[in-house]
Amino acid sequence: MSADGKPQFIQPPNHVKDKVSVTSNGIDLDTLEKAEQLIAGMQDSYLEWVDEDLRKLQALEAQLDGAAAPRVQVFKDIFSIAHDVKGQGGSFDYPLMTMIGNHLCRYIERLGDAEPSDKNVEVVKVHIAALRLVIGQRMSGDGGKMGDNLIRGLEAAINKTTAAK
Amino acid sequence: MSGYNLERLNFLVVDDNKHMRALVKTILHALGSKNVHEAADGADAFKELRHFPADIIICDWNMSPLDGLDFVRLVRTGKDSPNPFVPIVMLTGHTEMHRVIEARDAGVHEFLAKPISAKGLYSRLRSIIEKPRPFVRAGMYFGPDRRRRQIDWKGTERRKAMLEAKRAAAEAPPEEAGGLSQAEVEALLGG
Numbered sequence: 001m002s003a004d005g006k007p008q009f010i011q012p013p014n015h016v017k018d019k020v021s022v023t024s025n026g027i028d029l030d031t032l033e034k035a036e037q038l039i040a041g042m043q044d045s046y047l048e049w050v051d052e053d054l055r056k057l058q059a060l061e062a063q064l065d066g067a068a069a070p071r072v073q074v075f076k077d078i079f080s081i082a083h084d085v086k087g088q089g090g091s092f093d094y095p096l097m098t099m100i101g102n103h104l105c106r107y108i109e110r111l112g113d114a115e116p117s118d119k120n121v122e123v124v125k126v127h128i129a130a131l132r133l134v135i136g137q138r139m140s141g142d143g144g145k146m147g148d149n150l151i152r153g154l155e156a157a158i159n160k161t162t163a164a165k
Numbered sequence: 166m167s168g169y170n171l172e173r174l175n176f177l178v179v180d181d182n183k184h185m186r187a188l189v190k191t192i193l194h195a196l197g198s199k200n201v202h203e204a205a206d207g208a209d210a211f212k213e214l215r216h217f218p219a220d221i222i223i224c225d226w227n228m229s230p231l232d233g234l235d236f237v238r239l240v241r242t243g244k245d246s247p248n249p250f251v252p253i254v255m256l257t258g259h260t261e262m263h264r265v266i267e268a269r270d271a272g273v274h275e276f277l278a279k280p281i282s283a284k285g286l287y288s289r290l291r292s293i294i295e296k297p298r299p300f301v302r303a304g305m306y307f308g309p310d311r312r313r314r315q316i317d318w319k320g321t322e323r324r325k326a327m328l329e330a331k332r333a334a335a336e337a338p339p340e341e342a343g344g345l346s347q348a349e350v351e352a353l354l355g356g
Contacts, residue, residue: 007303012250014297015220019173026168027196027287035195035283042191049184050344083227084182087258090280091188098280105258 039091043140046092050135053081057128064121071116078124079108087129093140097149100130103154119161126157169294175200177219179210179236180256181228185279189223189256192283196290207236214240214247221284221293226257226268233257234271241272241307249307250300252293256281272308274298 063074070161082104089097104127130150133139139147142163176193178201180186186203193201202217205248206228211318213219222240226233237253255273257264268276275289298309 007301010300010302012300016174016252016294017297019220020294022167023169023170024167025197026170026221028166028168030166031168031196032284032287035192035287038195039188039283040190045187046184054182083258084185087182087279088184088188091236092280095280 014122024067040093043092046088046094047135050085050088050094050097051089053085054128054135056081061125061128064116064125071121072113075108075111075116075124075144078128079105082108082127082131094134095141096134096139096143096150098132099151100127100134100154103151103158104131107158121159123161127154130154168303171198171290174198174220175202175218177202177204177210177213177217177222178185178208178224179204179222179228179233180225181205185256188281189286192286195283196287207231207233207239210236210258210299211239211243211307214251218248219251221290222251222253224253224273224327226264228260233347234268237268237271237273254286254289254293269311270306272306274309276328 057078060074060078063069064071082101084101086098086105089095089101090101104124107123107127113120116124130153133150134143134147137146139150142148143150171193176198178186178189178193180189180203186205186228190203192200202211202213202219207224208231210222211231218256222234224236228236231239233255237255240251240253241249243249249323252274254274254275254277255268256277256279257268258279275292277285277289291338300308301310
């Protein structure tokens with residue numbers, strides 16, 4: 001802020017402009033298309049990465065059945081992994097992973113810091129099972145009718161527990 | 166066909182998820198970038214900036230111990246910040262409206278919703294190249310001018326954009342509930 005209390009505008013040095021030029025081998029539609037294809041080619045790697053996340057989710061799910069850790073903490077850990085799953089699926093043509101991950105994150109978020117009930121645990125487990133199913137069945141794209149049924153089923157599970165509160 | 170050549174730009178990718186870092190790096194390399202450094206959290210990234218003159222930072226939000234937002238604040242207003250003006254693209258799955266506003270008010274240039282694509286990332290980079298913004302120091306804020314439209318400020322624009330974004334969010338399909346789409350984020354930020 002300037003001495004008179006008014007907002008101060010500063011023109012910063014533009015290093016980006018200085019270093020970027022327009023060249024014949026610069027980025028065009030073809031480059032972008034090739035970059036998208038490169039990401040598509042990483043699908044096998046993605047399946048390995050997500051498998052790692054699913055294993056972590058499975059381990060956390062097992063903790064929900066015991067009394068080793070407070071459920072609310074386990075839910076936070078599940079949220080963190082589901083958030084990663086949500087952020088990656090769509091990039092590799094697994095939008096269902098993004099959708100289910102999003103559903104799971106929003107569900108856990110709505111519960112806040114309250115200790116989760118058995119019903120809440122059930123809903124979370126159903127989501128984790130759905131994530132496993134999508135990868136197990138390689139349901140890329142929208143997953144067709146099966147994908148549609150899966151999302152509807154999850155929504156129904158959430159609505160049921162919300163209504164039962 | 167000609168286009169932007171990003172070969173000489175230095176990128177710093179900050180994400181605690183190594184797979185996301187790999188994805189962003191792959192895209193940047195496919196777009197012709199040669200110099201891409203990585204950091205796993207905000208504290209690491211700040212250290213990296215001391216010896217790596219990044220021209221653009223692509224940064225995740227959820228990281229520990231120093232998250233993306235704290236990192237952005239540190240870069241913008243830290244007394245020992247190596248480059249308070251460096252353009253920052255916030256890359257995150259947190260697309261709720263209050264989060265977007267929070268990121269903007271911390272001083273990010275661009276906001277890119279996950280899951281990302283090459284086209285999505287390039288569009289944010291283009292925006293940085295084509296629409297450089299002055300920096301503003303106003304009250305507690307220091308960062309790129311948050312009013313991005315090239316028209317006179319009329320006082321009600323921001324509210325209008327927020328209302329549009331709210332309306333768009335309300336009309337979004339159920340699977341998008343709780344988050345804004347990239348287009349809605351852009352409407353909200355006035356881009």
